[in-house]
Amino acid sequence: MVRAPCCEKMGLKKGPWTPEEDRILINYIQQYGHGNWRALPKQAGLLRCGKSCRLRWTNYLRPDIKRGNFSKEEEETIIELHEKLGNRWSTIAARLPGRTDNEIKNVWHTHLKKRLKQYQPALNTKRQSTEISEFDTCKLEESYLVNFPTNPRFESPTCPPVSPQQSSSDISSVTESSVVTGENQNTGIKEENVDSCSWETIPEIDESFWFEALSADNSGTSDDYPATITDQQLQFPSEPVYAYGWNMDDGMDFWYNLFIKAGELPELPEF
């Protein structure tokens, strides 16, 4: 069956809604409801197709719509649900009162997906490798970096102890390559130093940490990052080890979650 285009009829208006059209639609739905979207615009006196009316109502005019920026909690919920459900925006929206599928979809494509991509290169590299050593020697890509509390930007009395395997020489090598110079405030490192930073320069930690964390359940539909890692899946070293994505707002959330789930996370300092 070939369906006729929604607004094929001439005279039906498209594009942004005017305040007057909004008023007419709201008044009509408040008075009569929206049992039949197809018939609604004609009965309400709107030169719109029913589909357009439904979209305008569900995405914008509905009284229970929550406007404004998404909270941290809402964003985390979206990420978590997307990991489990994939692009089932309406299902995700059902779990976020006052948010529409369209809005969530937009937030995902404009903010959250980009954030997750910050650490995707390292994750992909890890997934492709079968040996820990391959991952340990991979170069850091783009502006993604994992660092330790010895980062000069990271001076806080609440910093956890470093890994027992970590030597002082390891610490200095990381610190020197990570000094903020102003050339790239977003990544916190000089551009020319990116290539010199590798997983090799990161102090050695329990290998089972990386392996278990990054190979955790990937059964979700998203390829962007591993699904939720449980305490059981994550074999954590006996001493808290502190890795940190420090691309400002982007990327580091992942590591936050990682450590919270490990149950070993001291309070993180604010940048």
Next chain:
DNA sequence: AAACGCGCCAACCGCTGTAGA
């Protein structure tokens, strides 16, 4: 001040699922 590029988001398009005849 103008031109340009880019990100955001409201709205559209086309497909699928479902109910009813």
Next chain:
DNA sequence: TTCTACAGCGGTTGGCGCGTT
């Protein structure tokens, strides 16, 4: 069982606003 109409969903687009050059 098939056909039709409709609602809903997810992908995509286009215009607007803002920042940068």
